[in-house]
Amino acid sequence: MMRLTCPWCGPRPEHEFHCGGTTGIQRPPLDCSDETWGRYLYGRENPAGLHAERWRHTYGCSQWFNALRDTQTHAVHAVWRMTEPMPEVPR
Ligand SMILES: [Zn+2]
Numbered sequence: 665m666m667r668l669t670c671p672w673c674g675p676r677p678e679h680e681f682h683c684g685g686t687t688g689i690q691r692p693p694l695d696c697s698d699e700t701w702g703r704y705l706y707g708r709e710n711p712a713g714l715h716a717e718r719w720r721h722t723y724g725c726s727q728w729f730n731a732l733r734d735t736q737t738h739a740v741h742a743v744w745r746m747t748e749p750m751p752e753v754p755r
Pocket of ligand 1: 725
C-alpha cells in the first residue's frame, strides 16, 4: 500500500486520499479555440516516472496538496502545499 504524507496531518495510508490528476495545469481563457480547449480537457501526459500530481486528503483534513510521485514505483519524492513552490528534488 502506498503512503502519502499530508502536509497538515503527516503520513497516512493511500485510501484516505483522492488523486486529482496532474498539477499546475493552467485553464485557458473561455474565448480560446476548440483545439486549445480540447487539449486542456483531454491532453494529459501519462509519464512512466516522476509525475507532479494534486491530491486531496479526503478522509482527513480535506486539504488539497501536491505530490511528486514515481508512477512506476509509487515512491513519493516530495509533497508541498498548493501555495508553495515545488521543492527541488534530485532527479
Ligand atoms: Zn490532512
